[in-house]
Amino acid sequence: MTDAVLTTDELAVTYTGNREVEALKGVSLEFPENQLTAIIGPSGCGKSTLLKSLNRLHEIQPNVDIAGNVVLGDQSIYNTDEPTPELRKRIGYVPQTPTALPLSIYENVAYGLKIHGEYDSKAELDDQVEHYLRKVNLWDEVEDRLETPGAELSTGQIQRLCLARSLAVEPEVLLCDEVTSALDPISAEQVEATLEELKAEYTIVMVTHSMDQAKRLADTVVFLYLGELVETNDTQSFFENPQHERTQEFVKGHTAVEYADTESESDANAGEPVAPNR
Numbered sequence: 001m002t003d004a005v006l007t008t009d010e011l012a013v014t015y016t017g018n019r020e021v022e023a024l025k026g027v028s029l030e031f032p033e034n035q036l037t038a039i040i041g042p043s044g045c046g047k048s049t050l051l052k053s054l055n056r057l058h059e060i061q062p063n064v065d066i067a068g069n070v071v072l073g074d075q076s077i078y079n080t081d082e083p084t085p086e087l088r089k090r091i092g093y094v095p096q097t098p099t100a101l102p103l104s105i106y107e108n109v110a111y112g113l114k115i116h117g118e119y120d121s122k123a124e125l126d127d128q129v130e131h132y133l134r135k136v137n138l139w140d141e142v143e144d145r146l147e148t149p150g151a152e153l154s155t156g157q158i159q160r161l162c163l164a165r166s167l168a169v170e171p172e173v174l175l176c177d178e179v180t181s182a183l184d185p186i187s188a189e190q191v192e193a194t195l196e197e198l199k200a201e202y203t204i205v206m207v208t209h210s211m212d213q214a215k216r217l218a219d220t221v222v223f224l225y226l227g228e229l230v231e232t233n234d235t236q237s238f239f240e241n242p243q244h245e246r247t248q249e250f251v252k253g254h255t256a257v258e259y260a261d262t263e264s265e266s267d268a269n270a271g272e273p274v275a276p277n278r
């Protein structure tokens with residue numbers, strides 16, 4: 001059994017705006033080191049809420065109550081004096097919609113390294129930028145145009161650039177929020193191939209709407225339903241021998257029908273047709 005790098009303990013998140021929503025209800029989980037954990041479940045079950053609460057992204061919006069705890073290594077990320085930027089360096093976040101900083105390709109990757117001062121010379125910075133662009137399989141496509149704006153790359157290339165930018169500060173955990181859903185199939189395949197390589201070296205937590213993607217990429221699957229943790233298991237056991245009735249229905253595709261009936265912005269962005277057995 002691999003050690004857990006990140007754990008949640010009875011994590012509960014409630015949105016307290018006009019309408020109170022208990023988005024997560026006492027979720028306790030362990031995210032194993034150097035494994036990819038996929039969070040799946042029907043629309044509105046709390047996947048993004050869980051991911052965002054893992055690096056305090058909720059602090060940027062009002063009306064959110066958080067109870068319970070999230071622990072990185074042996075340190076609570078909520079009961080801490082550690083400044084949020086330092087924390088976010090340790091737990092990187094790659095969003096669904098890839099956005100390049102308004103800087104060159106080179107500077108997009110160098111950005112975090114410069115902020116955190118993690119290089120001694122320009123030559124070392126050059127090496128680091130190349131290293132991380134290679135890690136995300138982007139170097140061969142951009143080595144002759146490093147000074148052009150990152151925004152001029154294709155969406156799939158920008159997503160890999162975002163991954164390189166996140167990795168450059170050497171996070172202990174990388175959070176990926178539906179990182180292939182805004183991409184065309186070929187770009188999605190390239191990002192998946194990159195994640196497949198990265199997961200041996202990094203602890204990755206990924207939200208996905210695609211059961212097939214979870215089957216292909218994940219070591220561990222977490223299944224949420226209406227804000228509750230229903231089941232978590234290694235990927236093969238999860239799909240071949242689901243323990244809970246709700247999981248069995250979801251895996252067979254019954255819950256996917258409910259999911260198809262639910263409208264949400266992220267469904268519209270999902271980029272994949274809704275079908276049973278996703």
Ligand SMILES: Nc1ncnc2c1ncn2[C@@H]1O[C@H](COP(=O)(O)OP(=O)(O)OP(=O)(O)O)[C@@H](O)[C@H]1O
Nearest residue numbers: 015021023042043044045046047048049264266267
């Ligand atoms: N900022 C917010 N204010 C109020 N309610 C919210 C907010 N964000 C999410 N919710 C609600 O919290 C619940 C969980 O939402 P969340 O986005 O975490 O689900 P999800 O599983 O990621 O959904 P999807 O698959 O559609 O992206 C939903 O009922 C949603 O409507």
